[in-house]
Amino acid sequence: MSENKLIPFDCRDGFIWLDGQFVDWKDAKIHVLTHGLHYGSCVYEGQRAYSGKVFKLREHTERLYRSAAIMDFKIPFSIAEIEAATKELLLKNGLVDGYVRPVVWRGPEQMSTSARNSKIHMAIACWHWGKYFDSSASKGIKLTIADWRRPPPSSSPFEAKSSGHYMIATLSKHQAENNGFHDALMLDWRGQVAEATSANIFFTQGNTLHTPIPDCFLNGITRQTIIALAQSKGYDVVERVILPEELDKFEECFLTGTAAEITPVRSINNYEFTPDKICQDMLLSYQSLTQNMENKND
Numbered sequence: 001m002s003e004n005k006l007i008p009f010d011c012r013d014g015f016i017w018l019d020g021q022f023v024d025w026k027d028a029k030i031h032v033l034t035h036g037l038h039y040g041s042c043v044y045e046g047q048r049a050y051s052g053k054v055f056k057l058r059e060h061t062e063r064l065y066r067s068a069a070i071m072d073f074k075i076p077f078s079i080a081e082i083e084a085a086t087k088e089l090l091l092k093n094g095l096v097d098g099y100v101r102p103v104v105w106r107g108p109e110q111m112s113t114s115a116r117n118s119k120i121h122m123a124i125a126c127w128h129w130g131k132y133f134d135s136s137a138s139k140g141i142k143l144t145i146a147d148w149r150r151p152p153p154s155s156s157p158f159e160a161k162s163s164g165h166y167m168i169a170t171l172s173k174h175q176a177e178n179n180g181f182h183d184a185l186m187l188d189w190r191g192q193v194a195e196a197t198s199a200n201i202f203f204t205q206g207n208t209l210h211t212p213i214p215d216c217f218l219n220g221i222t223r224q225t226i227i228a229l230a231q232s233k234g235y236d237v238v239e240r241v242i243l244p245e246e247l248d249k250f251e252e253c254f255l256t257g258t259a260a261e262i263t264p265v266r267s268i269n270n271y272e273f274t275p276d277k278i279c280q281d282m283l284l285s286y287q288s289l290t291q292n293m294e295n296k297n298d
């Protein structure tokens with residue numbers, strides 16, 4: 001990771017799959033008058049490959065399709081074509097463990113709110129991406145509560161993993177980093193605990209895991225995996241309204257996400273947590289699942 005860290009993303013070597021063709025990494029370009037760039041008409045996925053296989057590839061591809069449908073896009077490739085392209089792309093780039101980014105957007109044919117005649121484009125890129133948080137996070141990350149809140153379902157199609165949703169995530173993350181935190185916890189419009197800027201959140205009390213109901217933010221694939229894993233190991237999992245005032249009742253706290261994997265949390269503002277047995281158990285169980293790939297799509 002470290003040697004790649006400083007290389008801008010448009011200056012790397014390798015191949016990117018663009019609209020059905022493998023092109024040289026540096027040639028994977030779009031025009032500045034692209035609708036997706038100006039109007040946020042863009043959806044994407046974040047996937048991880050472990051030992052050469054994308055974990056939950058089918059679930060991610062299906063979510064990409066759902067996101068696209070919500071945004072009124074018709075992806076011009078089938079699920080089988082996308083999955084085959086993903087596998088070939090990993091091989092062509094010689095990537096065994098890394099991150100995969102499919103993205104779908106509206107092209108430059110029309111530049112106005114209405115974009116019915118714009119063409120739908122799709123690309124897939126992949127690169128090496130180690131831990132999501134830097135080494136200072138090894139004993140758990142420090143979160144602060146963001147000023148920005150997750151909007152109500154009536155204000156944004158929250159089930160779509162669309163790039164527009166990441167505007168407040170980036171603002172919140174920058175504010176957190178400027179103040180010495182690793183990331184931000186976002187509340188929703190009601191003031192209830194929602195999620196981090198790009199990962200879901202869990203808390204523990206005894207042998208019970210508590211996590212907010214995903215009724216205005218992404219119900220992450222890792223979140224669903226962890227709920228099933230925890231239940232199979234005999235933990236109780238409660239999806240419920242969690243208020244920020246309750247944070248002092250919890251013992252452990254961790255984030256879940258494809259990029260973040262299982263990341264223990266050390267503090268949220270002045271609330272402290274001690275990453276312990278449950279964090280460790282979830283971390284190791286998730287690791288073993290991704291390595292053994294019982295869910296791999298061959």
Ligand code: PMP
Binds near residue numbers: 046200217259
């Ligand atoms: N919430 C947001 C806002 C995210 O960007 C992500 C990462 N995709 C998640 C939650 C976790 O989702 P997943 O586990 O599917 O990666």
